[in-house]
Amino acid sequence: MKKILITRILPDKVLDAARAKFDVTVRDDVTPLNVNEAADALQTYDGILPTLGDAFDATCFEQAGKPRCKILANFGVGYNHIDATAAAKAGVFVSNTPGAVTDATADIAMTLLLMTARRASEGERITRAGGWKGWGPVQMLGTHVTGKTVAIIGMGRIGKAIAKRCHYGFDMNVVFYNRSIVQEPGVPAEQMPTLEAALGAADFVVVAVPGSKETHHLIDGNAFRDMKSTGIFINISRGDVVDEPALISALQNKVIHAAGLDVYEQEPFVPEALRALDNVTLLPHLGTAALEVRENMGMMALDNLIAALDGKAPPNKV
Ligand SMILES: NC(=O)C1=CN([C@@H]2O[C@H](COP(=O)(O)OP(=O)(O)OC[C@H]3O[C@@H](n4cnc5c(N)ncnc54)[C@H](O)[C@@H]3O)[C@@H](O)[C@H]2O)C=CC1
Numbered sequence: 001m002k003k004i005l006i007t008r009i010l011p012d013k014v015l016d017a018a019r020a021k022f023d024v025t026v027r028d029d030v031t032p033l034n035v036n037e038a039a040d041a042l043q044t045y046d047g048i049l050p051t052l053g054d055a056f057d058a059t060c061f062e063q064a065g066k067p068r069c070k071i072l073a074n075f076g077v078g079y080n081h082i083d084a085t086a087a088a089k090a091g092v093f094v095s096n097t098p099g100a101v102t103d104a105t106a107d108i109a110m111t112l113l114l115m116t117a118r119r120a121s122e123g124e125r126i127t128r129a130g131g132w133k134g135w136g137p138v139q140m141l142g143t144h145v146t147g148k149t150v151a152i153i154g155m156g157r158i159g160k161a162i163a164k165r166c167h168y169g170f171d172m173n174v175v176f177y178n179r180s181i182v183q184e185p186g187v188p189a190e191q192m193p194t195l196e197a198a199l200g201a202a203d204f205v206v207v208a209v210p211g212s213k214e215t216h217h218l219i220d221g222n223a224f225r226d227m228k229s230t231g232i233f234i235n236i237s238r239g240d241v242v243d244e245p246a247l248i249s250a251l252q253n254k255v256i257h258a259a260g261l262d263v264y265e266q267e268p269f270v271p272e273a274l275r276a277l278d279n280v281t282l283l284p285h286l287g288t289a290a291l292e293v294r295e296n297m298g299m300m301a302l303d304n305l306i307a308a309l310d311g312k313a314p315p316n317k318v
């Protein structure tokens with residue numbers, strides 16, 4: 001039986017399906033694999049089902065030499081923790097789970113947008129602490145969402161699903177910035193020629209680009225200065241797409257109005273200065289956290305792994 005490593009506990013449905021076919025080791029730990037563990041795994045297993053943060057970088061492939069492993073079947077669409085070029089050189093397939101994550105992640109973007117605009121987590125904290133003294137016409141006034149302009153940065157699968165929700169659900173005007181021309185945004189939407197133009201046009205900015213060398217700190221201090229001072233910033237992509245200290249400074253100095261975040265530069269570390277701010281909504285990377293979504297992601301990853309270990313190209317090879 002082929003030996004596979006699953007680097008986090010997955011839903012039972014996925015683990016049962018994996019155990020029916022392979023000799024499975026499941027790592028009972030939520031911390032990512034470090035470089036040494038990743039290199040060791042490449043030498044020990046025929047296939048690996050890793051997830052975000054597991055350090056399959058160039059060093060790990062150097063350390064592993066000619067690996068036994070045939071595939072890194074990533075659980076998740078974002079694979080910025082894997083050096084896909086180094087993997088290809090080492091003869092290791094890399095696959096991901098596009099589509100399975102799209103709607104759930106767009107839903108979390110909308111959750112953050114609404115919660116941040118309407119000060120929902122602040123209000124919930126006050127109510128829970130017994131601090132609500134009664135309804136008042138000028139109490140806890142937030143930002144009205146319906147009819148406003150949203151700028152989506154990265155108009156791919158998730159960006160388009162967010163655009164759909166904004167347009168059909170909230171009558172919003174949609175603009176977007178994408179590195180290539182997007183012919184079919186799916187809703188009436190204007191592609192802006194530059195990031196600056198998109199940021200400057202919007203009441204809400206939602207970031208949905210992949211994490212990569214190219215997008216590292218795409219959103220920096222200048223980007224926040226390009227936004228309206230009433231603007232609300234949402235990030236569901238990867239933490240390091242945003243310069244976190246610059247975001248904290250922009251929030252503290254009222255360069256922008258508020259932010260909603262699902263991802264952070266050094267997960268699970270969330271800076272104290274960010275946690276101290278009332279005008280931020282902070283979620284613990286919940287984008288795809290729903291059982292059926294995680295089951296679908298797991299089954300898709302497993303299909304990729306099975307294909308590679310059967311000597312075929314995985315259907316979702318990156
Ligand atoms: N918070 C969460 O739990 C989740 C986060 N994600 C993140 O969302 C990302 C996007 O996922 P999908 O929409 O499926 O990917 P996608 O590949 O369909 O869309 C990404 C879009 O960004 C554009 N893009 C890439 N680099 C750019 C740049 N430098 N400037 C402007 N546009 C650029 C691409 O052209 C593409 O249209 C994932 O890579 C992952 O990092 C995905 C799922 C869950």
Ligand SMILES: O=C(O)C(=O)CO
Nearest residue numbers: 052076077078101288
């Ligand atoms: O799919 C991804 O990229 C995630 O962040 C987790 O689902």
